[in-house]
Amino acid sequence: MASSTKKKKDADAPAEEPASSLIPGLEEPASTATKSYTVLARRYRSRTFDEVVGQDSISRTLQNAISTGRTAHAYLFCGTRGVGKTSMARIFARALNAHGQVQAREIGDAIMRGEDIDVVEIDGASNRGIDDARDLIAGAGIAPARSAYKIYIIDEVHMLTTPAFNALLKTMEEPPSHVKFILCTTEAHKVPATIQSRCQRFDFRNIAATKIAGHLKDVLAKESIAADDAAVMQVARLANGSMRDGLSLLDRLVAASGDGRITAQLLSEVLGMPDASVVAALVSAIGTGDARSALEHCAALLEGGTSIEQALELMADRFRTLMVAAVCGADSELVELAEEARADAARDAKSFEPATLAHLIAVSDAVLRAVKQSGAPRTLFDAAVVRMALAARFAPVGEAAAAGGSAAGAPPGLTAKKAPRPM
Secondary structure, X not given: OHHHHHHHHHHHOOOOOOHHHXXXXXXXXXXXXXXXXXXXXXXXXXXXXXXOOOOHHHHHHHHHHHHHOOOOOEEEEEOOOOOOHHHHHHHHHHHHHOOOOOOHHHHHHHHHHOOOOOEEEEXXXXXXXXXHHHHHHHHHOOOOOOOOOEEEEEEOHHHOOHHHHHHHHHHHHOOOOOEEEXXXXXXXXXXXXXXXXXXXXXXXXOOOHHHHHHHHHHHHHHHOOOEXXXXXXXXXXXXXXXXXXXXXXXXXXXXXXXXXXXXXXHHHHHHOOOXXXXXXXXXXHHXXXXXXXXXXXXXXXXXXXXXXXXXXXXXXXXXXHHHHHHHHOOOOOOOOOOHHHHHHHHHHHOOOOHHHHHHHHHHHHHHHHHHOOOOOHHXXXXXXXXXXXXXXXXXOHHHHHHOOOOOOOOOXXXXXXXXXXXX
């Protein structure tokens, strides 16, 4: 009886409400079968030699080695993060093991996923001890299961301990004929010379911002996402030569845009970057000698949340862009700007002599170091900006040199004209 009463009570109780109705703002997903998202850096990872951006000479050398049958037993891929070392290692391994075979496609896909039984990928940071090295040596003696070679890709190899390196020495010098090593590292100076001497070394270069921007535009086109050229170029510059970093930054912007357009304003909001137009206006005011306007733009930068140190770095970077535009021309590949911004850079560059721009970069760096130790950083910053803006009132570099050089302690290009001596 008690049992039936309990069942009746439970039946009369209201059904438990879902969490989405109890917590404001939390809604049930449109579909219970949620689809996992693959980040852009993985989805657009290079899969062929031609797709590895910025490493053409290395791709060509490795392909020639395969075609002529002159592949080495050990390779060392060096370079900063995100420049294609591990991707190139996988592509090279696939070219060695999945060429001209019936199941080449299956093997090749497994290698590119890092799941092939004959291509072993090892994280040097997690498997760095001598026991791990001994396991690798023992496995190297076993013939490959279905491919021509057993290939070991050791990422961040510089993390291995000294005993582990010593254990690998003999095997890397005279490995079995079916074994090849591909070592990848971001810190080549930490890899012992005895290991390096047993490898063919390839140094991966930082990728130019223009090439990163071109690849990002291709990715955006495939994703059907609109973006301003200036924003894409800024992302490419922030990547600092790393394609993976560029794609990761782009992923953040895509998520923040809500399937909208990627703009410079969005870049400023998401990454905390100041408006580039304000920096350009500040430098332009300095070029025209308008100290008041320059100070107003400085205040706008600082009020927007930009630190004095960051403002000086941005000014130095803008001076550098104008210097390159003045020396090499605004159409040069060294000018890392979108097409519409090149005309503005060419116009602003005409307000400066190249030597003056080089000096202003040095001034920005000197003031940057000074404000870090000063009790009145804003005062130093404002004084430096006014000094830069009033540079036109000082003798040009040529006149200063003709007059016998700069005055003691005064920087070249900003030396005051000598006053006539009293009679």
